[in-house]
Amino acid sequence: MAALAWLLIPLFAVVGAAIWGGWASRNRTTGDVAELAGYARFRDAMEKADTGSGPAQ
Template sequence: MAVLAWLLIPLFAAVGAAIWGGWASRDRTTGDIAELTGYARFREAMDKTHSGSGPA
C-alpha cells in the first residue's frame, strides 16, 4: 500500500502540472481588445475637453 502511495504522488503532481500549464498558456487576447477600445475613447474624450478659459 505504501508503494502505491509513492507512485500516486508523482502522478497527481504531473496531472496538476498539466492543468496549470494549460491554464497558464491560455489565450488572453479577448480582454485586451475591449481595454484598448476603452482607452481610445478616453483619449478622444480628453482631446475634446476644454476648460473654456483662455491660455494660462
C-alpha cells in the same frame, strides 16, 4: 502494492502541474479590446476638449 502507490503520487503531481500550467498560461486578453477602444475614445474626447486658447490661469 505499496510501491505502486508511491510511484503514482509523483505521476498525479505531474498531471496536476500540467493542468495548472495550462490553466495559468491561458489567453486572458478577450476583455482588453473593448477596454482599449474605450480608452482611445477617451483620448479623442480629451483632445477635442482642448480649445488651444493658451495656458489655463
